[in-house]
Amino acid sequence: MTRGRFITLEGGEGAGKSTQRAALATALRAGGLEVVETREPGGSDGAEAIRDLLLTGGADRWSPRAEALLFAAARADHLERTIRPALDRGAWVLSDRFLDSSRAYQGAGELTDADILALHRIGSADFFPDRTLVLMLPETEAEARAKARDGESTDRIGGRDRAFHRRVADVFARLANEEPARVRAIDASGEAGLVTARLLDALADLLP
Structure with a gap:
């Protein structure tokens, strides 16, 4: 198999990750693939129990x-219980966030990228995605979308200040530049169907 x-x-x-994960899953299923949709933390x-804590x-x-x-522990359980079994039976797994979110959100402050990668090596045996699609939006548009989605109710990470989220965006851009074989920056602006088409283009070399 x-x-x-x-x-x-x-x-x-x-940026539209959840929306595009669902649209991408629909497109891949239409092509005859089994698709598992999942998220992190969770x-x-x-991992879902740890999500509530985080x-x-x-x-x-x-x-x-x-x-x-905590993120590394949740990821280790997610990988063992959900991701690896699905991959082993031939399914495609689409995850809303994984390791690179930890690199962007936790590895751009007191901890370094090397620290986050060390935790990943211990918890998840250096397991990396086949392809990482980074949805990129101008800051003002991303803020407007997040506000429309959440209103005044944000979680303890999403509610951090603009400078923090600017650093996060910078890390995602750097990863796309430094790891082009795995990480692809995707323009997330415009109509949702156009964004999905861009994602499919970025997966064309992996499709059966």
Whole structure:
């Protein structure tokens, strides 16, 4: 049996990851593929329990190091319980966020990218996606979309200040530039169907 493919959608708040994951899954299923849709933090019973810990409470609920460890633990369970079994049976797995979100959100402050990669090596044995699609939007458009989606109610990470989210966007752009074989920057502006077409183009070399 042919192993499936693991595809991750990344980007800042309001980039349209969840919408595009669903649209991409529909397109791939129409082509005859089994597709599993998942998310981070979450995607397995253990990881969903950790998600509640990570995204609720005050901004200072967790130190940067504790937060990074929790994300790594959730990812390890997600990978073991959901992602690997699906890939082993030949399914394609589409995840709304994975390791590169930790690199952008937790690895651009007190911790370094090397720290996040070390945690990933310990927790998830250096497992990387086959392709990472980073949805890129101008800052003002991303903010408007996030506000339309969430109103005044944001989680403890999404609600951080503009300077933090600007650093996150910079890291995603850097990853796309430094790791072009795996990470592709996708223009997320315009009509949703056009964005989905761009995503499919960026996966063309992996499709059966």
